[in-house]
Amino acid sequence: MPDSAAAAPPVDAMAYREAMSRLASSVHLITTDGPGGRAGFTASAVCSVSDTPPTLLVCINRASSAYAALTRNGVLCVNTLGEGHQALATRFGGRTPMDERFADGAWRRLRSGAPALADALVSFDCRLVGRHDVGTHDVLFCAVEAVAAAGEAEPLLYSERRYRTLPRVPRLGSAPSEPAKPSRALGARPVDAPMPALRSA
Ligand SMILES: NC(=O)C1=CN([C@@H]2O[C@H](COP(=O)(O)OP(=O)(O)OC[C@H]3O[C@@H](n4cnc5c(N)ncnc54)[C@H](O)[C@@H]3O)[C@@H](O)[C@H]2O)C=CC1
Ligand SMILES: Cc1cc2nc3c(=O)[nH]c(=O)nc-3n(C[C@H](O)[C@H](O)[C@H](O)COP(=O)(O)O)c2cc1C
Numbered sequence: 001m002p003d004s005a006a007a008a009p010p011v012d013a014m015a016y017r018e019a020m021s022r023l024a025s026s027v028h029l030i031t032t033d034g035p036g037g038r039a040g041f042t043a044s045a046v047c048s049v050s051d052t053p054p055t056l057l058v059c060i061n062r063a064s065s066a067y068a069a070l071t072r073n074g075v076l077c078v079n080t081l082g083e084g085h086q087a088l089a090t091r092f093g094g095r096t097p098m099d100e101r102f103a104d105g106a107w108r109r110l111r112s113g114a115p116a117l118a119d120a121l122v123s124f125d126c127r128l129v130g131r132h133d134v135g136t137h138d139v140l141f142c143a144v145e146a147v148a149a150a151g152e153a154e155p156l157l158y159s160e161r162r163y164r165t166l167p168r169v170p171r172l173g174s175a176p177s178e179p180a181k182p183s184r185a186l187g188a189r190p191v192d193a194p195m196p197a198l199r200s201a
Contacts, residue, residue, distance in 0.1 A: 024159035029079040029092050030058055031115040036072030038115065039065065040101055042093040044158050045137075046078060054144035056124055059137045065098070067138075074128045075112035076142060079120040082153030083165040088117075089156065111146040121151040 011019075025044035032039050045059035056078055060067055070076055081089055092101050106118035110125035117123060125148070130141035157164045 021161055022159070024157045024164070027081045027085075027089050027156045027158050027163070028058075029081065029088065029117060029120075030060070030066070030070070030076055031079060031117075032066065032070040032073045032076045033109075033114050034069075034073030034075060036069035037098075038102065039069035039098055040092050040115065041066040042089050043078075049141065055129070056126060056142045056144060058140045058142060059134075060140060061137050062133070063136065070140075071128070071131070071138075073114070075114050076126050076128065076140070077110065077112065077114035077116045078124040078126060078142070079117040080122045080124075081117075081156040082119075082121040082151045083156055084153060085117075085120075085156050086163045089158075089163060110148055116148060119151050119153075120148075121153060121155055122147065122149040 026046070028043050028046050029040050030043045030046075041060070041064050043058055043060070047057050049055040049057050058076070058078065060070065088105055091104070102115065107115040108118050110116045110123065112125045112127060114125060116125060124142070124144045125146040126142035126144050128140055129143045132139045132141075154165050154168060157166065
């Protein structure tokens with residue numbers, strides 16, 4: 001390791017958050033129900049781990065009001081949000097009493113008994129199969145036991161501390177009614193548009 005790297009100061013939490021705020025993430029409502037009670041929270045720290053067996057990971061702050069219920073119930077549903085779900089994302093994002101979080105939205109149950117948002121872009125119904133604590137958070141390993149994809153909306157994204165959506169482009173396999181227009185939002189590029197030449201800084 002070069003001396004300059006070894007001497008570099010550690011990255012503090014605020015600098016780390018500032019750096020992380022530049023990423024764009026999908027937004028999910030993580031819900032649970034069972035003997036530990038009904039609970040849910042908004043999460044961006046969700047990632048696919050394996051397709052065999054289908055496994056997701058979800059990072060949850062142990063200080064979250066949903067933590068006790070989720071770990072006691074051992075089941076959860078990862079509901080991926082689309083455009084139009086921003087109010088729900090805000091409501092599940094903290095400081096709202098649990099019952100109020102579920103007051104809006106159409107909820108159903110898949111296999112686990114955790115609430116599944118009927119018009120989510122996709123819902124992954126899961127059983128908790130592993131837990132690893134790292135710093136303030138637990139990394140939850142979640143075996144996916146059912147999937148429901150109802151929504152046709154564009155995904156809801158979170159970037160630079162605000163919610164955003166991608167510009168609409170024709171769906172793959174559907175005939176475009178008009179030529180796709182390149183958009184600058186989020187640097188997104190229609191899938192059938194030519195790749196722009198790369199520029200170096
Ligand atoms: N992974 C997490 O626990 C996340 C927590 N949040 C919480 O939501 C609230 C609003 O967040 P922002 O408006 O994005 O501003 P922010 O400045 O608190 O966070 C910026 C980015 O840093 C990361 N981050 C924030 N808090 C974190 C934590 N405790 N552990 C690991 N990564 C974290 C996330 O990627 C977030 O988008 C804050 O209270 C924040 O802590 C937000 C996003 C992710
Ligand atoms: C866009 C967004 C993404 C978030 N992602 C996560 C996450 O991945 N993990 C987490 O523990 N908290 C995350 N949070 C924070 C929780 O949603 C919130 O703190 C949680 O509901 C706990 O608040 P409460 O204790 O008032 O219930 C996120 C918040 C927002 C607004």
